[in-house]
Amino acid sequence: MALRRVVDATLAAKVVLIEVVDWRQLLTLIAASENFIINGTRRECGKLLMTDDEFLAQFESTTFPFEQWHHRQHIKAAYLYLRAHPFERAVEQMRTGIKAYNQQHQSKSKTQAGYHETMTQGWMRLVYLTLCEFGPAENSDAFVDQHTQLLSPRALFLFYSRERLMSGQAKEQFVQPDLGPFPRSKKDGEFFFAESADRRF
Numbered sequence: 001m002a003l004r005r006v007v008d009a010t011l012a013a014k015v016v017l018i019e020v021v022d023w024r025q026l027l028t029l030i031a032a033s034e035n036f037i038i039n040g041t042r043r044e045c046g047k048l049l050m051t052d053d054e055f056l057a058q059f060e061s062t063t064f065p066f067e068q069w070h071h072r073q074h075i076k077a078a079y080l081y082l083r084a085h086p087f088e089r090a091v092e093q094m095r096t097g098i099k100a101y102n103q104q105h106q107s108k109s110k111t112q113a114g115y116h117e118t119m120t121q122g123w124m125r126l127v128y129l130t131l132c133e134f135g136p137a138e139n140s141d142a143f144v145d146q147h148t149q150l151l152s153p154r155a156l157f158l159f160y161s162r163e164r165l166m167s168g169q170a171k172e173q174f175v176q177p178d179l180g181p182f183p184r185s186k187k188d189g190e191f192f193f194a195e196s197a198d199r200r201f
Helices: 002-013 023-033 052-060 071-084 087-108 117-134 140-146 153-158 168-172
Strands: none
Touching (some): 071 140, 117 168
């Protein structure tokens, strides 16, 4: 249970040693502690029985049901854009899609939080890393089910203090983490891109 103690201490102190602790195991434990790990397949946690093409088309047309739009759906969209485009282009697609979706459904939102650039790019980096390390899955739902470490919305606090991540600057533009850098994959990741490009970030 040493890793569990690391998780508890990390969250309490807002400090994480990414180079020492396996980031994937760490995030999986956090997700499990928050009950985001779901046994079974496409019946829980806002999963809908639709193809990836149907899901992305509904997202981009802003017709995806707002009550079903949760963190899982953000990860699915990030995965699909990263499968189709180099990193920077995928971020552009994600940014455009979220802003349009938020604009269409803002009257239904309870938080009115709006688009957050650093959160979007942070999650894109974690999904990108996971793709590089483990490769693509049969579909976006299968990818998320295989990598439940991505299901904890609090995961970015492993890299950012709350003050930095929730700042106005971080909302408007991407800011680098202040607790520790994002992990980087030694694998190139070209095998899952539809086109080649500079993917450094």
